[in-house]
Amino acid sequence: MDWKAEIAAAAERSSAYVQRTPVMRSTVLWDHPVDLKLEQMQHTGSFKARGAFNTLLSQPVPSAGVVAASGGNHGAAVAYAATQLGHRAQIFVPEIAGPAKIALIERTGAALTVVPGEYANALEQARAYEAETGAMQVHAYDAPATLAGQGTLMREWEQQGLDADTVLIAVGGGGLIGGALGWLQGTRRVVAVEPGQARTLDAALEAGAPVDVEVSGVAANALGARRIGSLCFDLAQKYLARRVTVTDAAITEAQRTLWQAHRLLVEPAGATALAALRSGAYRPEPGERVAVLLCGGNIAPDPLG
Structure with a gap:
């Protein structure tokens, strides 16, 4: 698949519906300046609106x-996109989605289970609902239209002047x-x-193919898929430079620091990439320019909910 062409097409069809989110440079989050993309300011509080709009705009939506x-975040994005485009939406979320994300979906007016x-x-x-009703399934991550929509974020960031050598996601x-x-x-x-x-x-x-894993921890309601998508796995095998893991303590420390330093309120998943830099899980080479993506802001409990 020509991903660059797919992502460019997704950007063109969805640009009127998604936010062009801000970028900033911080000089206090790490020993050297760090570029940030503030995607928690996207519609419904995460990057997921990009994939949702691209999916619904790129193919016919059935009457169901x-x-x-x-x-939580994907459901809110699909519910919002469907409402904006005049379609019915049925969203299923697990209990661990948490009250903030459940309330966010409810506010869109979509049906929620x-x-x-x-x-x-x-x-x-x-x-099961798809099979019973004929509704169109909008997969959270492992579908070409979803992935191309999310790819518009990086295209947009480069258009905004991103000059980093390395991007943490x-x-x-x-x-x-x-x-x-x-x-x-x-x-x-x-x-x-x-x-x-x-x-x-x-x-x-490690295994050479997507495998099921147990998931838990502070970011599980956003980063809690049991198995990586096959599309991402194939791309990672070709292009990923490195992978690191971080502790829950490092995630919450990064989350707290973003608030204290810049009054940026993000959920644990939104602070996970920064946690790698602050905890030392990822150590840049001397002179390496680093950028960090803040991907979501649907914090629970919502302090203003």
Whole structure:
């Protein structure tokens, strides 16, 4: 697949519907300046709106509408995109999505079902709903339209003047980092950052194929896929520079520091990439210019909810 062409097409069709999120340079988060992309300021508080809009705009939507399973952020994005485009939406989320993300989906007006267990349990019910109703499944990460939509973020960042050698990106199911790899294709170093208790990409690359892993920890409601997507896995084998894992303590420390230093309120998943830099899990070479993607801001509990 020509990912650069797919991502460029996704950007063209969805540009009127998604936010062009800000970038900034911080001189206090690490020993050297760090470029940040503030994607927590995207519609519904995460990058997921990009893939949702691209999916719904790139193909006919049946009268039954759309269905999605999500840890929270993807469901909110699909619900928002469907509402904006005039489609019905049924969202399934696991209990671990948490009150902030559940409330966010409810505010869109979409139909919502909270499922006992983890993301995989919500996905099972979403697939059953798809088979029963004919609704269009919008996969959270392992679908070409989703991945191409997420790839518009990296394309946009480069248009905003990104000059980093290395970009640190958190990994869940792989849609976001897959999109970045599909756009960059080795022109910059991409470092995958995963919680140590949710290492789907790390385990897959060790095994030579996607495998199921147990997931838990502070970022599990966003980075809690049990298995890396096959699209991301293939791109990572070709283009990923490095992968590292971080502890829950490092994630919460980075989350706290972003708030204290810049009044940037992000969820644990949104702080995971920065945690690699601050904890030393990733140590840049002398002179290496580093950028960090802040991918989501749906914190629980929502302090203003």
